[in-house]
Amino acid sequence: MGPTLLTALALMLVLEGILPLVAPALWRDTFKRVTELANGQIRFLGLTMVLIGLLIFSLVG
Secondary structure (H helix, E strand, C coil), X not given: CCHHHHHHHHHHHHXXXXXXXXXXXXXXXXXXXXXXXXXXXXXXXXXXXXXXXXHHHHHHC
Protein backbone atom coordinates (compact mmCIF):
# COMPACT_ATOMS: atom_id res chain seq x y z
CA MET A 1 0.00 0.00 0.00
CA GLY A 2 1.25 3.42 -0.87
CA PRO A 3 1.38 6.29 1.56
CA THR A 4 -1.62 8.00 -0.04
CA LEU A 5 -3.80 4.92 0.35
CA LEU A 6 -2.75 4.53 3.98
CA THR A 7 -3.49 8.20 4.60
CA ALA A 8 -6.95 7.79 3.07
CA LEU A 9 -7.59 4.71 5.22
CA ALA A 10 -6.46 6.56 8.35
CA LEU A 11 -8.73 9.52 7.55
CA MET A 12 -11.67 7.19 6.95
CA LEU A 13 -11.11 5.52 10.34
CA VAL A 14 -10.91 8.89 12.10
CA LEU A 15 -14.12 10.12 10.45
CA GLU A 16 -15.95 6.84 11.09
CA GLY A 17 -14.92 6.89 14.74
CA ILE A 18 -16.10 10.41 15.57
CA LEU A 19 -19.83 9.63 15.91
CA PRO A 20 -19.49 6.58 18.19
CA LEU A 21 -16.97 8.51 20.28
CA VAL A 22 -19.10 11.64 20.68
CA ALA A 23 -22.65 10.23 20.63
CA PRO A 24 -22.74 6.45 21.13
CA ALA A 25 -26.52 6.32 21.68
CA LEU A 26 -27.19 8.17 18.41
CA TRP A 27 -24.73 5.89 16.60
CA ARG A 28 -26.48 2.79 18.00
CA ASP A 29 -29.94 4.08 16.99
CA THR A 30 -28.71 4.94 13.51
CA PHE A 31 -27.11 1.53 13.12
CA LYS A 32 -30.37 -0.17 14.20
CA ARG A 33 -32.31 1.81 11.59
CA VAL A 34 -29.85 0.83 8.86
CA THR A 35 -30.21 -2.87 9.74
CA GLU A 36 -33.97 -2.56 9.21
CA LEU A 37 -33.60 -1.33 5.61
CA ALA A 38 -34.35 -3.66 2.72
CA ASN A 39 -31.43 -5.08 0.73
CA GLY A 40 -32.24 -2.85 -2.23
CA GLN A 41 -32.14 0.25 -0.06
CA ILE A 42 -28.78 -0.74 1.39
CA ARG A 43 -27.42 -1.40 -2.11
CA PHE A 44 -28.65 2.01 -3.26
CA LEU A 45 -27.00 3.64 -0.24
CA GLY A 46 -23.74 1.81 -1.03
CA LEU A 47 -23.90 2.80 -4.70
CA THR A 48 -24.55 6.42 -3.76
CA MET A 49 -21.57 6.43 -1.39
CA VAL A 50 -19.31 4.90 -4.06
CA LEU A 51 -20.41 7.45 -6.66
CA ILE A 52 -19.90 10.37 -4.29
CA GLY A 53 -16.46 9.02 -3.39
CA LEU A 54 -15.53 8.66 -7.06
CA LEU A 55 -16.77 12.18 -7.77
CA ILE A 56 -14.67 13.62 -4.94
CA PHE A 57 -11.71 11.53 -6.06
CA SER A 58 -12.01 12.82 -9.64
CA LEU A 59 -12.28 16.43 -8.46
CA VAL A 60 -9.21 16.16 -6.22
CA GLY A 61 -7.04 14.01 -8.48
